Amino acid sequence: MSPLRSGWLTRYGVVAAVVALSTFAAVFAPGFFSLGNAATILLHVSTNGILTLGMTFVIITAGIDLSVGSLLGLTGVLVAAALTAPGLIAAVGVVGAAMVATAIGLAAGAAAGVANGTLTAFLGINPFIVTLATMTIARGAARLVTGGVPIGFPPMGDPAFQKKVAALDALHAFGGGRLALPGSTSGFPIPALVMLAFVALGAVVLSRTRFGRYVYAVGGNEEAARLSGVPVRAVKVGVYAISGACAGLAGVLITGQLRSGGPDAGMLYELNAIAAAVIGGASLMGGVGSAWGALTGALLIGVLNNALDLLGVQAFWQEIAKGAIILLAVLFDVWTKKRNGGSAHD
Amino acid sequence: MTKRHLGVLGLAALAASCGHPKHTRPQVGVTLLTEAHVFYQNLKQGLQQGADSLGLDLHVVAGEWDLARQTSQVQNFITQGMDAIVIAPVNSSGIVSAIEDANHAHIPVFTADISADGGTVVAHVASDNIQGGRLLGEYVAKRLGGGGNVAILDQPTVASVRDRVTGFTQALARYPNIRIVARPAVERGLRDVAKQKMDNLLSTDQHIDAVFGTNDDCALGALAAIQAAGAKNIFVVGYDATAEARTEIASGTALVADAAQDPVTIGRRTAEAVAAVLRGGTVPAVIPIPVGLVTRDSLAATH
Numbered sequence: 266m267s268p269l270r271s272g273w274l275t276r277y278g279v280v281a282a283v284v285a286l287s288t289f290a291a292v293f294a295p296g297f298f299s300l301g302n303a304a305t306i307l308l309h310v311s312t313n314g315i316l317t318l319g320m321t322f323v324i325i326t327a328g329i330d331l332s333v334g335s336l337l338g339l340t341g342v343l344v345a346a347a348l349t350a351p352g353l354i355a356a357v358g359v360v361g362a363a364m365v366a367t368a369i370g371l372a373a374g375a376a377a378g379v380a381n382g383t384l385t386a387f388l389g390i391n392p393f394i395v396t397l398a399t400m401t402i403a404r405g406a407a408r409l410v411t412g413g414v415p416i417g418f419p420p421m422g423d424p425a426f427q428k429k430v431a432a433l434d435a436l437h438a439f440g441g442g443r444l445a446l447p448g449s450t451s452g453f454p455i456p457a458l459v460m461l462a463f464v465a466l467g468a469v470v471l472s473r474t475r476f477g478r479y480v481y482a483v484g485g486n487e488e489a490a491r492l493s494g495v496p497v498r499a500v501k502v503g504v505y506a507i508s509g510a511c512a513g514l515a516g517v518l519i520t521g522q523l524r525s526g527g528p529d530a531g532m533l534y535e536l537n538a539i540a541a542a543v544i545g546g547a548s549l550m551g552g553v554g555s556a557w558g559a560l561t562g563a564l565l566i567g568v569l570n571n572a573l574d575l576l577g578v579q580a581f582w583q584e585i586a587k588g589a590i591i592l593l594a595v596l597f598d599v600w601t602k603k604r605n606g607g608s609a610h611d
Numbered sequence: 612m613t614k615r616h617l618g619v620l621g622l623a624a625l626a627a628s629c630g631h632p633k634h635t636r637p638q639v640g641v642t643l644l645t646e647a648h649v650f651y652q653n654l655k656q657g658l659q660q661g662a663d664s665l666g667l668d669l670h671v672v673a674g675e676w677d678l679a680r681q682t683s684q685v686q687n688f689i690t691q692g693m694d695a696i697v698i699a700p701v702n703s704s705g706i707v708s709a710i711e712d713a714n715h716a717h718i719p720v721f722t723a724d725i726s727a728d729g730g731t732v733v734a735h736v737a738s739d740n741i742q743g744g745r746l747l748g749e750y751v752a753k754r755l756g757g758g759g760n761v762a763i764l765d766q767p768t769v770a771s772v773r774d775r776v777t778g779f780t781q782a783l784a785r786y787p788n789i790r791i792v793a794r795p796a797v798e799r800g801l802r803d804v805a806k807q808k809m810d811n812l813l814s815t816d817q818h819i820d821a822v823f824g825t826n827d828d829c830a831l832g833a834l835a836a837i838q839a840a841g842a843k844n845i846f847v848v849g850y851d852a853t854a855e856a857r858t859e860i861a862s863g864t865a866l867v868a869d870a871a872q873d874p875v876t877i878g879r880r881t882a883e884a885v886a887a888v889l890r891g892g893t894v895p896a897v898i899p900i901p902v903g904l905v906t907r908d909s910l911a912a913t914h
Contacts, residue, residue, distance in 0.1 A: 574808065
């Protein structure tokens with residue numbers, strides 16, 4: 266194989282897999298090939314896509330963030346609690362409450378991320394352990410805040426019933442809203458638009474900014490990066506803050522979409538995000554990965570979930586198929602990179 | 612005093628506290644599946660009510676979905692010399708060895724809500740989930756006028772849900788014109804997963820008239836998908852009748868009915884069974900607690 270072709274495979278292998286899977290599904294799965302279903306897939310991918318984007322930043326620095334699923338749950342219940350607080354609605358109105366709740370979700374996620382990054386960078390604790398601990402703490406906090414009960418539609422007879430529902434509806438316009446799309450009755454889901462915007466932003470940050478170059482430098486060779494003047498600790502705090510903020514954003518969108526914040530929401534989502542990041546070409550050894558890769562990795566999982574559902578494949582087979590695809594994607598990656606003459610994580 | 616001395620002292624204190632002090636009231640160890648769920652919070656409340664009126668002391672912990680943790684909790688109860696142990700198992704088959712440990716220690720074991728596959732259990736107190744499923748099946752059949760397409764948002768790995776679905780399908784089997792056309796599994800019964808499964812069902816050409824959400828998160832997830840798609844002429848029935856579900860039913864959404872378990876009564880009847888056995892009486896091996904139906908009409912009648 267010529268170096269040129271194998272380079273193409275390395276770069277676009279996962280895109281090719283998404284296209285191949287979509288073609289297969291379009292032929293065999295009734296209802297797959299339509300604008301409406303494409304919008305549905307993007308909506309379903311948006312949560313994992315946003316988590317994967319943040320996770321990719323962390324993985325490029327050779328780190329890991331196990332806390333994102335729990336942070337999604339925690340920020341979700343904080344958003345729902347803020348949204349249904351009668352005092353807040355009275356002070357700033359329902360749309361204002363939705364905006365404040367969104368800000369709280371993003372800030373809480375970012376703050377938790379800063380804590381992850383600080384513990385990792387300044388105390389030198391392994392990020393796997395740090396984020397394992399914060400994963401557990403965040404889940405406990407989410408259950409504590411809610412007493413284990415989802416915060417959503419107020420009970421009947423609640424004196425502020427109308428206002429709370431209006432506030433939930435205001436956030437629903439963001440997390441569950443759709444923009445009119447020519448040729449489609451269902452429209453384009455706003456969470457998918459948010460995901461695409463943030464992936465584009467992430468791509469610019471990673472490839473066109475000094476911070477982005479630092480992120481790769483830290484993951485490529487931390488010692489060399491430090492010696493050449495890269496502020497390694499600040500960069501690490503930065504990537505965990507980005508990952509936490511992404512978890513907060515996903516928490517806001519899910520709470521808006523469902524009009525409810527559940528303490529158990531997002532359970533094990535960190536694993537889906539890691540899988541998507543790796544499928545998208547990020548290396549757990551650090552130094553390799555991209556924002557568009559994060560999107561394609563999340564898309565591959567999303568298209569697979571959707572196609573298997575539309576085909577009516579039994580749930581247990583779906584799990585086996587998903588695991589196999591993850592293994593195949595990584596094997597393929599290793600194989601193309603070896604053919605390319607580089608190491609598995611060049 | 613050296614650190615080592617302190618450590619030895621600490622161990623001695625620990626050993627003293629783990630001894631078998633004589634209590635005047637019967638001591639009952641309770642390990643729940645989780646405390647992070649309204650159902651178990653209500654069950655715990657019922658247990659406590661029963662225990663208070665019958666003079667039992669409860670020690671309540673929860674496995675939080677972790678079988679190993681629940682097993683060690685049962686072992687702790689054995690070490691503490693509890694007079695009886697109540698378990699709401701994390702997993703029906705996995706809890707058997709812990710129950711056998713309690714059997715060897717001659718401590719009577721009771722199960723609540725979820726049954727165990729083995730070991731000696733004095734009594735099992737739980738909702739009659741087959742009856743609950745049948746109740747919903749009859750309701751759906753009546754509302755469909757005896758014909759239509761039904762989807763089930765299933766959780767095939769959960770034993771109590773299997774009973775609900777068995778009762779539901781038994782009831783529908785008597786209507787040849789009602790077909791079950793889809794039965795996707797909802798991982799961990801989560802609401803956002805249920806919404807995605809329902810989104811996908813609505814994307815297909817398959818016409819669906821009614822949806823059975825096998826818990827309220829499934830039902831509310833299906834409702835969110837139906838509302839987002841603006842789908843008409845489709846209704847949802849759920850299971851558990853949580854506060855959120857009751858609100859939706861009362862406000863006339865596509866969620867029209869719910870099977871309501873009675874966790875408070877499950878808890879109270881469990882405490883009653885424990886007290887009866889500790890006084891030397893006997894109780895039936897299975898104590899079924901009836902499941903009721905919540906509809907807009909029944910909610911209006913109680914308010």
